[in-house]
Amino acid sequence: MTMPLTGPLLSVEDLVVEHRTPGRPVVRAVAGASLRVAAGEVVGLVGESGCGKSTLARAVCGLHGTASGRILVGGHPVTPLGLRRRDRALTGVQMVFQDPYSSLNPRRRVGAQIADGLRTAGDTATQPADLLERVGLPRAFADRFPHEFSGGQRQRVAIARALAARPSLLIGDEPISALDASAQAQVARLMRDLAVESGAGLLFISHDLSVVRLIADRIAVMYLGKVVETGPTAEVWADPRHPYTRALLAAIPSPDGAGVLPAELPGDVPDPADPPAGCRFHPRCPLAMDVCREREPDFGPVACWLHAPEPPASS
Amino acid sequence: MSAALTIEGLRVSIGGREVLHGVDLTLEAGRVHGLAGESGSGKTMTGLAVLGLLPHGSESSGRIEFGGRDLLRTPERELDAVRGAKIAMVFQDPSTSLHPMLTVGRQLTEHMRHHLGLGRREARERATGLLAKVRIPGPEEALKRYPHQFSGGMRQRIAIAVALACEPEVLIADEPTTALDVTVQAGILRLLRGLCDDLGLAVLLVTHDLGVMSAVADEVSVMKDGLVVETGARGQVLREPRHPYTRSLLDALPVPPGENSP
Ligand SMILES: Nc1ncnc2c1ncn2[C@@H]1O[C@H](COP(=O)(O)OP(=O)(O)OP(=O)(O)O)[C@@H](O)[C@H]1O
Ligand SMILES: Nc1ncnc2c1ncn2[C@@H]1O[C@H](COP(=O)(O)OP(=O)(O)O)[C@@H](O)[C@H]1O
Numbered sequence: 328m329t330m331p332l333t334g335p336l337l338s339v340e341d342l343v344v345e346h347r348t349p350g351r352p353v354v355r356a357v358a359g360a361s362l363r364v365a366a367g368e369v370v371g372l373v374g375e376s377g378c379g380k381s382t383l384a385r386a387v388c389g390l391h392g393t394a395s396g397r398i399l400v401g402g403h404p405v406t407p408l409g410l411r412r413r414d415r416a417l418t419g420v421q422m423v424f425q426d427p428y429s430s431l432n433p434r435r436r437v438g439a440q441i442a443d444g445l446r447t448a449g450d451t452a453t454q455p456a457d458l459l460e461r462v463g464l465p466r467a468f469a470d471r472f473p474h475e476f477s478g479g480q481r482q483r484v485a486i487a488r489a490l491a492a493r494p495s496l497l498i499g500d501e502p503i504s505a506l507d508a509s510a511q512a513q514v515a516r517l518m519r520d521l522a523v524e525s526g527a528g529l530l531f532i533s534h535d536l537s538v539v540r541l542i543a544d545r546i547a548v549m550y551l552g553k554v555v556e557t558g559p560t561a562e563v564w565a566d567p568r569h570p571y572t573r574a575l576l577a578a579i580p581s582p583d584g585a586g587v588l589p590a591e592l593p594g595d596v597p598d599p600a601d602p603p604a605g606c607r608f609h610p611r612c613p614l615a616m617d618v619c620r621e622r623e624p625d626f627g628p629v630a631c632w633l634h635a636p637e638p639p640a641s642s
Numbered sequence: 643m644s645a646a647l648t649i650e651g652l653r654v655s656i657g658g659r660e661v662l663h664g665v666d667l668t669l670e671a672g673r674v675h676g677l678a679g680e681s682g683s684g685k686t687m688t689g690l691a692v693l694g695l696l697p698h699g700s701e702s703s704g705r706i707e708f709g710g711r712d713l714l715r716t717p718e719r720e721l722d723a724v725r726g727a728k729i730a731m732v733f734q735d736p737s738t739s740l741h742p743m744l745t746v747g748r749q750l751t752e753h754m755r756h757h758l759g760l761g762r763r764e765a766r767e768r769a770t771g772l773l774a775k776v777r778i779p780g781p782e783e784a785l786k787r788y789p790h791q792f793s794g795g796m797r798q799r800i801a802i803a804v805a806l807a808c809e810p811e812v813l814i815a816d817e818p819t820t821a822l823d824v825t826v827q828a829g830i831l832r833l834l835r836g837l838c839d840d841l842g843l844a845v846l847l848v849t850h851d852l853g854v855m856s857a858v859a860d861e862v863s864v865m866k867d868g869l870v871v872e873t874g875a876r877g878q879v880l881r882e883p884r885h886p887y888t889r890s891l892l893d894a895l896p897v898p899p900g901e902n903s904p
């Protein structure tokens with residue numbers, strides 16, 4: 328691992344991001360989340376739909392302003408994209424979206440779009456076809472338009488385009504969920520290999536835990552705007568500690584042919600405009616105690632009173 | 643157990659290209675039949691053929707036997723009484739099944755009034771009951787709301803309620819949980835299994851997720867390039883697959899080598 332002496336490649340500290348719509352209550356989509364990604368490291372960010380994963384990713388890319396907290400990329404603070412030139416911290420961040428159409432222009436040949444990325448990086452030696460080859464596509468595909476590819480191929484093109492800009496941090500927001508199982512595993516592995524090979528960090532966002540398990544060194548579990556558990560993937564998988572992480576893992580059906588229905592987690596993700604007091608998970612938690620309804624467990628690596636670094640004052 | 647629906651030698655061509663090359667499948671009342679296979683293998687086309695909803699300009703041959711007749715040779719007008727009523731479908735994206743501009747109540751009752759000839763009051767009562775059955779909290783109140791006012795998992799439950807409105811005998815569910823979180827998926831799978839057990843519904847569950855298949859399917863069929871290459875009991879197909887293609891699907895599962903699932 329090529330970790331710079333200055334600390335982690337990406338550091339998100341106590342980040343708060345709000346969505347404001349006139350006439351509606353403020354939605355605090357990210358409510359004090361912390362996260363780190365080192366160079367050459369793959370971190371998987373998982374959590375239920377609406378928990379704030381994409382909002383966090385967009386803030387890291389400078390596509391969304393922050394209410395408080397800090398985002399540092401390579402030690403430089405990220406400020407939202409304004410009228411001024413692209414932030415210096417951001418030139419090294421590239422994002423691949425779930426729907427490749429939102430990162431690819433449907434009316435331009437893919438070779439030309441990859442060439443844009445190469446120009447950003449000031450790379451005059453690499454050809455667009457070289458990058459297509461790296462993502463496992465024939466060189467001749469550079470002359471094609473995005474609609475001339477299958478879903479899996481299009482996702483590879485989007486990855487090639489992102490890599491062309493030589494990012495130090497690659498962010499994939501559900502980059503594979505439109506693909507079938509075997510293509511998902513292939514594309515996820517490809518993203519991992521290419522990121523690690525080039526010494527970049529990868530923040531891989533997905534609601535598919537089995538794929539995250541396959542490629543992530545560390546896993547961060549998000550619930551209602553907060554990262555509630557982080558740890559090495561194998562450790563979290565073998566011994567999930569936060570009750571929410573446990574519920575998530577228990578809900579994955581196993582393909583063992585045994586006909587066992589997965590356990591259900593009752594209730595929906597609460598409205599982030601009106602989060603529960605105390606621990607945000609308490610209305611759905613089978614282990615909730617009195618302290619959970621009153622005080623927020625504001626610590627890591629497991630934000631749960633059952634795993635407090637010091638026992639809470641009795642209440 | 644008798645066959646609720648039998649597909650024999652189903653061939654479908656779209657624009658002169660044959661995409662199904664003789665599909666055989668049998669659905670039984672009270673059983674979930676899982677249909678697996680890679681994208682493009684013809685799972686969705688098989689479901690659409692049963693409902694007579696193939697894309698314009700498609701040609702089909704073979705037999706789809708349901709209620710003593712061959713649906714491929716049933717006049718369009720009679721088919722309308724079967725489609726959506728006796729045989730219902732749920733899609734991957736609940737917004738395909740639900741109309742965004744109509745209240746949930748309207749979508750549920752209009753169906754019943756059209757197919758079952760129920761009066762307004764009666765239809766409303768049944769609709770409330772259906773929403774309760776798919777476990778939508780506050781069903782009475784929910785009837786007045788629009789689809790976008792519910793979460794993704796609740797929308798899929800509502801889509802299932804709409805599909806059940808006319809007491810179908812066969813339910814075709816095409817990737818009904820693929821777009822959902824695992825926690826929400828678990829609820830939908832339990833719901834489907836329960837409906838099948840309680841109402842004796844015959845379910846064709848299309849999914850590429852072999853974990854989902856393993857959780858709810860009684861029988862499993864695997865499709866490849868427009869053909870069913872393997873059919874058998876869940877345990878047999880997932881544990882001792884006979885066809886190399888099924889083996890390769892199982893081998894492609896994203897589990898790190900040398901590790902077992904928890
Ligand atoms: N532009 C917006 N305006 C107002 N609220 C928003 C906006 N975008 C997202 N939200 C809200 O912020 C919260 C977090 O949304 P976000 O898109 O970050 O979730 P996510 O974890 O990426 O979910 P998914 O898995 O469905 O992609 C949700 O409650 C969502 O409804
Ligand atoms: N509307 C359509 N027009 C023409 N061909 C189609 C259409 N929809 C699907 N096909 C083709 O039919 C075949 C089977 O597709 P489909 O049933 O959707 O597969 P699956 O559901 O297994 O992913 C594929 O070759 C696909 O390209």
Ligand code: SF4
Nearest residue numbers: 606609612619631632
């Ligand atoms: S803090 Fe309490 S409510 Fe929250 S997850 Fe832990 S035990 Fe459950």
Ligand SMILES: [Mg+2]
Nearest residue numbers: 380381382500
């Ligand atoms: Mg998202």
Ligand SMILES: [Mg+2]
Nearest residue numbers: 682685686816
């Ligand atoms: Mg399909």
